[in-house]
Amino acid sequence: MPRLSSRARLLPAAVVAALAAAHPLGAQGTPPSPEQVLGYPLGEHFTPYAGVQRYSQALAEASPLVDYRPYGRTPEGRELFQLVIASPRNLQNLPAILAANAELTRPETSAERARQVAASNPAVVYFSYGVHGNESSSSEAALWTAWDLARDAAEVRGVLDSLIVIIDPVTNPDGRDRYVNWFQSVVGAAPNVNPQAREHREPWPGGRFNHYLFDLNRDWSWATQPETKARLATWWQWNPQVHVDFHEMFYNSSYFFFPAAAPINPIYPEHILAWGRRFGQGNARAFDAQGWAYYSGEAFDLFYPGYGDSWPSLTGAVGMTYEQAGHGAAGLAIQQESGDTLTLHDRAMHHRTSGQATLRTAAFGKTALLTDFAQGQRSAGQGEADFLLVPGDDPTRVEALVAHLRRQGIEVERASSGFGARATAYPSFPSRGQFPAGTYRVRARQPRGRLAVTLLQPETELKAEYSYDVSAWSLPYAYGVAAYRAGAGTGSGWTPVPAPAEGVSTVRAQPGGYGWLVAPGGAAGGPVIRFLAAGGRASVVTRESTFGGRRWPAGTWFIPARANDTVQARLTQAGLGGLAVPVASGMAESGIDLGSENVARAKLPRVAVIGGEGVAATSFGGHWFYLEQELGLPFDAVQAQELSSLDLSSYDVLVLPEASPRALRGAEDALKAWIRRGGRLVAVGEGAAVAAGLAEIKTREAGTPDSARGGPSRYLAGREERQRQEWRQEVPGTILPLRLDPAHPLAFGAGLDGRPDETFALHTGSLVFEPAEDVETVAYFPERLTRISGVISPENLRRLQQGSWVVSKRMGNGSVVLFADDPLFRLFWRATNPIYVNAILLGP
Structure with missing residues (x-):
């Protein structure tokens, strides 16, 4: 961006206070505008996180309608905060308002009581901006929206009579500043609109992700990251009726708002979908008035539970994604294929306008919105069986699963004594009628009942041929915990499980003799x-x-x-x-x-993890976070482009995350020599496909679909049929059974309770290895393979059966260990973590 003039520099606190005094609120004046505090009109420059925070604090200091509330810190130390915007009366009565709002979340709250609350209580609307740090226009729009509300602008006049508005203006501060700082370092005196210019070519890893390179928009259901944990800890205080996640998509698009596309999780109550249409109609009127392009009901579905639209919807809110054309490639201005120039100002104004329209729609229908919210909560878990989770020989697995559920706000109880129950076992787990003391129960009928059912049930029905994300995620399989469905009210003597204490256990070790x-x-x-x-x-x-x-x-x-x-x-x-x-x-x-x-x-190995261009940033981030934060294993992060020049003898283990062939290009000979001298290469997913070539390990390729065989007819199929055929060859996150070699060191501790030769994989691609004489198979897909959960074609099931999922091969004095999938995928699939740890710590 151009160098900031003196008027564009961020203003010190004393100046902010002076501006606030010069422009007091309401009868005394107007709160300061973003330009008055920041020194430039919004949309002229990118506002770094510090500027977003400074304006937010200035607005809160100047306006009795705005409350600045910190709620956590990022890994890089930036403060996470929310702006609570409401009328002075509602701010003063906020504890009572939120207590009444919380009543509506409980299934036992009567319809009559819900009507009373709906008639007198404001609704809660929560806006999240910038979860992807390089989707940068949304945080600019957040400041505009906060200012509009604080000064009772015409476009939102009166909405605070009916609403409490929560604005999280920058949910990913570390990623935002990574993008903004990079952009400022490469832009010239004026923005260059040519898409080929450097300012539109963000380098690896980009600003989309948080410090640990996690995609925070896919972390809502797993809460692996500090930002997500901190946000969810506040969610149960607000219990919003509406949540909007403001995003950006490719710069040649237009603007997307709800209703969502198919597939849609069938568990949502009707009001979630009906209000999605209603908000979409309100947005359409606002965009029609400006002549702006938009679309709805396409591309962005409501199926995977970890998004900022689907997860809030599972808690009862009307969760929605709004997508503005732009993304990290757009910069301050870019020429679209249409010939139009898209500016940061345009992008932020579109988000500002959709936010205003959403507030107007919510305020106009406030009472119905609250009534529908309560009705949806009353029906949560209705007619659904409860879940029973059984501790095995390794009770730490079920304890980890229960801790996960409690972090999600889901109520869990523990049996103080054994009991009998008529229960249905999950596929691949043994039938039983007796359950031991220590069994955990998760009731389907509870405030977070729909969330609990979606995360725990064996399968969520996918009523479509395509999903934007993985098609399966059942947590009992992810943790390797035996699970059952039983009628409500099963057993007696249930004790509520408290929220987990975070951090390393401080239980004192008992004295040991030998x-x-x-x-x-x-x-x-x-x-x-x-x-x-x-x-x-x-x-x-x-x-x-x-x-x-x-x-x-x-x-x-x-x-x-x-x-x-x-x-x-x-x-x-x-x-x-x-x-x-x-x-x-x-x-x-x-x-x-x-x-x-x-x-x-055992000896602690010297480890390096390969990153850089050609390596999937989120996969690298998963390994970084897991090794550093969960295992406490020291390692070096090294650049793929420098492998051929590094002293690899400094390392015992190299880890290659998901990667393309270019990641190792030019380093093949150096890696082979290092392995033969005693090094161990651990590679996962597409990175393993690349490493398989180094080790001469054969892989199986996806075959031609049966429906497409038979000469030229496959080429004459229409576009939709060809798309369906392509989709059938994908494996979009499917739960499959694995067979283990329990005597192999890599499989130690990875098997199920009483079945050390079995576990489950979340298979997300087409890769599988061909068993061979000189390759040790640690884990493989069994003969007559059947899926546990998720979408997969019969052709792919046949291709995968008796294919190796983890292999090890000696090369001279060293070895390679290859995983067909990333065992650390989003850090929620825990069943295969022990194999990964063993691959690094024990070796083949």
Whole structure:
């Protein structure tokens, strides 16, 4: 962007205060405009996060209608905040208003009480801007919208009589500043509208994602990131009736608003869809008045539960996505294929206008909006069976799943004693009529009942041939937890489960005589690595053995008391205190003794993760976050383009996330030499497809669809039929069963309860490896493969069966380990995490 003139520099707090004093609110004057505080008209420049925050604080200081509320911090230390905008009376009575609003979320609230609340209470509208940091016009529009409300502008006059408005003006501050700072560093004295100019070519990884390169718009249901966790912690305070997520799409498009496209999750009550149409009609009138182009009912569906439209809709709000043409390529101005020039001002004005129209529609129908919200909540879980989650030999799995549900605001209860129940087992789990103490129950009929059902049921029906995202996500399979559906009111003696405490467990380790044993699995990986990183010693028991009357599976960790200085304190600090079980003797009652040659000492490897151009940013981010934040494993991030010039002997393990062939171009010989000298390459998904060529491991390609065979007829099919044929060859996130080699070190701790040779994969692509004599298969798709959940064609099922999902191959003194999918996909698919940890820590 052009260099800022003196009037465009961000103003100090003293000047902001002076402006506020010079323009007092209401009868005394008007709150300061964005231009008065920032020094430039909105749309002329990109406003960095600090400017968004400064104006928001200035507006709150000047206006009795605006309350500035911090709610968290990003990984880079920027403050997350909401602007609460309401009439002075409603702000003063906000606790009582929100308490009455919360009553409407409860299924037991009567229709009569709901009518009383709807008649007297304002509705809550929540606007989120900039979840993708390089979709930058939305945060500019947020400032305009806040100013419009604070000064009671004509376009929104009177809406605060009926509404409480929550504005989150920049939900991804780290990504926004990454984009804005880059753009300011490359733009010339005036913006260049040529799409080929550098200012329209954002470099890797771009500003779309947060600090850890997660797509926050796909994290609502998983809440892996600090920004999402902080936002959801406030959601249950507001319980909004409307949520709009303001986005941008490719710059040659126009503007999208609801109604949504198919497929739509069938669990939504009718009012969600009806109001989506009603808001769309209101937006259309506003855009028609300006002659602006727009569309609705296409492309953006309401199926995957992790978006900023679908997740709020599952909690009862009318959740909607608004998409403005622009995105990270648009800059301050860009020439579209039509020949028109699209400016930042245009983009922000379109979002401002749709926001105004949405507020008018919500205010006009406030009472009906609240009444419909309450009716939808009264029907939540009606006629639905409850969910039973059973702890197995590794109770940490079900505990992790329950913690996930509680972070989502879903109520969970725990049985204090065993009970019998007529229950239906999930596919691939054994039938049972008796349930042990410690079984968890999730009632379908609860304030977050639709969210609970969607996340927990075996399958959400997809009534379409295409979905914008993955087609399956059932959390019991994601965590490897046996799950059942049972009639409401099953069992007795249920105790509510509190919200989880975040951070490393501080349970003190019990004294150990000879040492401690730790069962393998997802919960052990991080604590064991932190223990090793702190200087502790640990070994792996490679065969099933019995100590102290308990059967310990292959892969159990042994931590000796001898030669482990201050070991008990280190166990506690690493989070092993609640997992480490004291053992009095090294002699096994069955299996191998702890001094056996088959008890192998573990060494913390020197790890690098490959990033840069050609590597999928979100995949790299998943590995970064998991290794650093969850495992505490030190690693170097290295650039793919520099692999051939790096001293690779500094590393024992290289991790290649999802990547295209260009990521390793020119580095093939250096990587092969490093592997043969003893290095271990761990590659996932499309990165594994690239690495398979290095290791001469064959892959299976997607075949021609059966329906398209038979000569030229396949080429004569119409466009829609060809699109359907292409869709049938995709695997858009399907849950499939996996068979494991339980004796292989990579499979230690990855199997299901009582079935160490089975688990589940979320398969998201076409890749599978061909079994071969010189390749060890760790996990594979079984013969006569059937899907558990999600969309997949019969042709793809046949292609995948008896195909390898994880393979290991020796190359000289080193090895490669390849995963057909990314086992860290969005960090919610936990069942296959142990295989990944073993691949890095134990090797083949």
